Amino acid sequence: MAGRVIAITGAFGVLGAAVARAAAAQGCWLALIDYAQDAPAGLPSGPDVLVLGGVDLTDANQAGAALDSVADRFGRIDALLNIAGGFTWQTLQDGSIDQWPAMYRLNVLTAANASRAAVPHLKRSAAGRIINVGSAAALKASLGMGAYAAAKAGVHSLTQALAEELKADDVTVNAVLPSIIDTPANRADMPDADFAAWVAPDDLAAVILFLASEAATAVTGALVPVTGRV
Incomplete structure (x- = not known):
């Protein structure tokens, strides 16, 4: 992985930061892209890291400008890791119907725009x-989980369709399917759960980076469960 140029969306979040740290440890050159303006402490830094905050990936023009900036900085892009997304829990009867298009925009549209640009x-x-x-x-x-699951099902279909579209170009497209990721927010929401059964961000990052590596060259269109002990 040393010297590979990897663009990570949602890089300022818990999972994105874990992937960024793991990729930096393997010698990757990184572009860290996020909707938030300011990067949190603890992210990789230095001449091999480009930080792009304030990028709204639901806007195709902003996505295109961000990915072009990555290629301008490093001369190429070898991998795009679409980690940007969102979550909501609500029943259909008692929740807001506005969350359905919101989940689509945060999960499917961000991935589609970033992929199209990359x-x-x-x-x-x-x-x-x-x-x-x-x-x-x-x-x-x-x-x-209706609105969230429907949006993530869209991500699955995007993954499979794009894998077919790009397989003749030697570009692989895969997805990881985590259960509950062990984050501070999830612990706060489910304080009585068995956290040890959840998926650690570092463990999920390892699977993501395997799929981004040369070792996974024969894998495309795969939906890979990473469910811990849930």
């Missing part, structure tokens, strides 16, 4: 990669 650059890579973050909840949605 594809011309990825096609010029020796081994282009796109890795999306789906959800195990989209395989069988539980109570209150």
Whole structure:
């Protein structure tokens, strides 16, 4: 992975930061892209890191400008990791119907816009990669997960369709499907849960980076469950 140029969306969040740290440890050059303006402490820094805050990936023009900036800085893009997304829990009867398009925009549209912007650059890579973050909840949605699961199902379909679209160009497209990720927000929301059964961000990052590596060259269109012990 040393010297590979990896663009990470949602890089300022818990999972994005874990992926960024793991990729930096493997010698990758990083572009850290996020809707938030200011990067949190603890992210990789230095001449091999480009930080792009304040990027609204639901806007195709902003997505295009961000990915072009990555290619301008490093000369190429080898992998796009679409980690940007959002979550809501609500029942259909008692929740807001506005959350359905909101979940679509945060999860599907961000990935679609970033991928569309990155594809011309990825096609010029020796081994282009796109890795999306789906959800195990989209395989069988539980109570209150309708809007979120429907959006993540869209991510799954985007992954499979784009894998078919790009397989002749040697660009692979895969997705990881986590269950519950062990984050401070999830612990606060579910204080009585068994946190040890959840998926650690570092463990999920390892799977994401495997799919971005040369070792995964024969894998495309895969929806990879990463569910811990849930």
